[in-house]
Amino acid sequence: MEKFKAILGLVQKQQTTLSFGFVALFTVGGEHIFSSVVFRCPCSSWNFLYGCVFLLVPSLVLLLLGYLLNSKTWRLLTGCCMNTSKIFKMNNICGTVKVLVQITVNALVAPLTWVAVALLHGSYYECAMTGFNNTAYIHKVCDGKSKCFQDFHKLPCDGKSSLSASDREDVLLAIRAQSQVLGWMLIASIMAVALAFTCVTRCCSPVSFLQFKFWMSYMHQENELFESLATEHAKNLAQQNIRIFFESTEAPTMETPDNKAWEKIS
Amino acid sequence: MEKFKAILGLVQKQQTTLSFGFVALFTVGGEHIFSSVVFRCPCSSWNFLYGCVFLLVPSLVLLLLGYLLNSKTWRLLTGCCMNTSKIFKMNNICGTVKVLVQITVNALVAPLTWVAVALLHGSYYECAMTGFNNTAYIHKVCDGKSKCFQDFHKLPCDGKSSLSASDREDVLLAIRAQSQVLGWMLIASIMAVALAFTCVTRCCSPVSFLQFKFWMSYMHQENELFESLATEHAKNLAQQNIRIFFESTEAPTMETPDNKAWEKIS
Amino acid sequence: MEKFKAILGLVQKQQTTLSFGFVALFTVGGEHIFSSVVFRCPCSSWNFLYGCVFLLVPSLVLLLLGYLLNSKTWRLLTGCCMNTSKIFKMNNICGTVKVLVQITVNALVAPLTWVAVALLHGSYYECAMTGFNNTAYIHKVCDGKSKCFQDFHKLPCDGKSSLSASDREDVLLAIRAQSQVLGWMLIASIMAVALAFTCVTRCCSPVSFLQFKFWMSYMHQENELFESLATEHAKNLAQQNIRIFFESTEAPTMETPDNKAWEKIS
Numbered sequence: 001m002e003k004f005k006a007i008l009g010l011v012q013k014q015q016t017t018l019s020f021g022f023v024a025l026f027t028v029g030g031e032h033i034f035s036s037v038v039f040r041c042p043c044s045s046w047n048f049l050y051g052c053v054f055l056l057v058p059s060l061v062l063l064l065l066g067y068l069l070n071s072k073t074w075r076l077l078t079g080c081c082m083n084t085s086k087i088f089k090m091n092n093i094c095g096t097v098k099v100l101v102q103i104t105v106n107a108l109v110a111p112l113t114w115v116a117v118a119l120l121h122g123s124y125y126e127c128a129m130t131g132f133n134n135t136a137y138i139h140k141v142c143d144g145k146s147k148c149f150q151d152f153h154k155l156p157c158d159g160k161s162s163l164s165a166s167d168r169e170d171v172l173l174a175i176r177a178q179s180q181v182l183g184w185m186l187i188a189s190i191m192a193v194a195l196a197f198t199c200v201t202r203c204c205s206p207v208s209f210l211q212f213k214f215w216m217s218y219m220h221q222e223n224e225l226f227e228s229l230a231t232e233h234a235k236n237l238a239q240q241n242i243r244i245f246f247e248s249t250e251a252p253t254m255e256t257p258d259n260k261a262w263e264k265i266s
Numbered sequence: 267m268e269k270f271k272a273i274l275g276l277v278q279k280q281q282t283t284l285s286f287g288f289v290a291l292f293t294v295g296g297e298h299i300f301s302s303v304v305f306r307c308p309c310s311s312w313n314f315l316y317g318c319v320f321l322l323v324p325s326l327v328l329l330l331l332g333y334l335l336n337s338k339t340w341r342l343l344t345g346c347c348m349n350t351s352k353i354f355k356m357n358n359i360c361g362t363v364k365v366l367v368q369i370t371v372n373a374l375v376a377p378l379t380w381v382a383v384a385l386l387h388g389s390y391y392e393c394a395m396t397g398f399n400n401t402a403y404i405h406k407v408c409d410g411k412s413k414c415f416q417d418f419h420k421l422p423c424d425g426k427s428s429l430s431a432s433d434r435e436d437v438l439l440a441i442r443a444q445s446q447v448l449g450w451m452l453i454a455s456i457m458a459v460a461l462a463f464t465c466v467t468r469c470c471s472p473v474s475f476l477q478f479k480f481w482m483s484y485m486h487q488e489n490e491l492f493e494s495l496a497t498e499h500a501k502n503l504a505q506q507n508i509r510i511f512f513e514s515t516e517a518p519t520m521e522t523p524d525n526k527a528w529e530k531i532s
Numbered sequence: 533m534e535k536f537k538a539i540l541g542l543v544q545k546q547q548t549t550l551s552f553g554f555v556a557l558f559t560v561g562g563e564h565i566f567s568s569v570v571f572r573c574p575c576s577s578w579n580f581l582y583g584c585v586f587l588l589v590p591s592l593v594l595l596l597l598g599y600l601l602n603s604k605t606w607r608l609l610t611g612c613c614m615n616t617s618k619i620f621k622m623n624n625i626c627g628t629v630k631v632l633v634q635i636t637v638n639a640l641v642a643p644l645t646w647v648a649v650a651l652l653h654g655s656y657y658e659c660a661m662t663g664f665n666n667t668a669y670i671h672k673v674c675d676g677k678s679k680c681f682q683d684f685h686k687l688p689c690d691g692k693s694s695l696s697a698s699d700r701e702d703v704l705l706a707i708r709a710q711s712q713v714l715g716w717m718l719i720a721s722i723m724a725v726a727l728a729f730t731c732v733t734r735c736c737s738p739v740s741f742l743q744f745k746f747w748m749s750y751m752h753q754e755n756e757l758f759e760s761l762a763t764e765h766a767k768n769l770a771q772q773n774i775r776i777f778f779e780s781t782e783a784p785t786m787e788t789p790d791n792k793a794w795e796k797i798s
Contacts, residue, residue, distance in 0.1 A: 038387075040439060040442065040443075041439075042439040042440050042442070043436065043439060044439070044440050044443075046443045046444075050443045050446070050447060053446070053447050054446075054450070057451070057454050060457075061453055061457050064454075064457040064458060064461050067461055068457070068460060068461050069283065074464075077465055077468045078468045078469070078471055078478055159432075160432060227479075230476075230479070230480045230483060231487070234480060234481075234483045234484035235487045235491075237484060237487075238484055238487040238488035238491050242488065242491050242492050243495075
């Protein structure tokens, strides 16, 4: 039982890492389903558009979804039109940018995973590049194979191109290899940027490591407590108002913190 | 046990997101069943109508169902004929429009999912477009293939058109690619609009984030309490009235809030 | 039950070893999945780049991930820009280097496992070396076989090269043997370095073995106690602040250790 609690504690501590992992895992699963069930390269001049749409639009959708589902976005935006000073005060611009960057980093996990996995899988890139009308690129990939140039966009479809099976496979393997190399480069650069970024932010933090941990824990506790107290307060207020309605009595008004106080703690 | 409660709390917090997800999931399932079991393209001049009906009418049905099953619709409409001032009072029009927009957004989840999934699947669009009598479109898709022009509406049915199998597949793949590109565009634009819309509404809210959360919680509590108290009140009233009937005694009349009070809190 | 506790105690004592083992195991599994599902040698002039990318880039990614997930990295870096003296004080440089080495050792487990397992498996090395344009190397591996020289980069793909099946297998077996010998060398040298390194550090430690164990146990205990106390302190602070907000009362401020004290214990 104690060990179980320890594991739960560990899970709670590594929440961010774990949630990133889960998001990435779901994205990998989704990509696999899409590329095997929905995706079928048209093998025509549409190739480039079709491949790019499957490579990039889902990641755009995931990015927007990431912004939409992050409560920090709304904590930042709620009421900011009524109260522009909240954002544009000199000492707040820095904080706003910091929160925006945080939100963006969280929102970027899923789309980058999608692109990386799609590149490692290779089929979207294959379809897109066979519709890419760049003579130099086609010459380099075709490598002198006859009929490759005019049938280039028919390569991803089995049994359509007039090339020999082995020539076709050569070209496809070359394109897929490019895709996978690009995928690994993307993953490596994401990791490098993530490491550098975390280093710089942590390095510039005005507090030391344990104090940082303490404040994280404090914020977590404050959030939880605030929520439970707010719920209780709301319950009491509702109970009172409804009793007034049914019993037609006048009750002493309960005090609720005013708007200014709310803004200050938000 | 504590962890279980935490999960339940999380589910309750993310209610809207989860319910949207469930509606979308059911729609995806429904679309899959319909397109595989019920849908069979007629391969005649009926194609366009048939495809459009399967693409659009179910989404219309889902939209109407969305309005029908949303309790907010009835909260808004009940008694508004008797009491037109309720809607057309100057300071109320804005609120009415706001509630209408909220209801529409909720009702649009299912129909938009239907259209998006149907476009990604491609079979409805394929059937509709092969019946689409636009010469320029047919020329572009046929791309100079012989017999394609006159047999265009027979393409979706296997073994009916006089085209060679590979030519037929080319054309169908092109149409399906269009359908899927349109589907992704639709999904991306829905997400973009949703994000922009939520941003603007949240931004213009007069209260800050935590206060907003507090009022949401208050409204939830009030609703629950009101329901339980109303049920109790109704029970007492019924008990009293029936006792009066059987025992033919006169009991002190129980007070119920009058119509005006009811209207005010609705 | 007693036996179970004994096992748990053993697990706790050997934590480092076990976590190293788990990381290595996961890496082995990942390598197996990648080399069987994703990896397909292009059999062209791309071979060398492709093979090297699969051999080295994942290990680079794992190394960066190792740094990123190690809390010691952040304990060292947090706030070090604000407070350069923390690192560059004379008596601290030695400690900083020591911690950096510790972090690096931990971070190196996964990447070295990847490289070692990939070399033992052999397919990445095989692909890379058949694209390695070194005449002397090709002559030595081909060993006078006809057509081997010009078809060298087509060897990893079955049925592509014009060599006889037995000649092809000879060459591939030779390359794979090199790969596996290299893999064993790598593993042996890692072990040797690890042993030597631990010997030297332990040997130079100013305390004896039992004292060392005692200090390890003390640090572990201190960490745990500190965490639980910090959490409690954070909880009390949060409770107080929120009560002030809702009840609009002024409370006596609770004392929290100041920045300097935090830095000192970090």
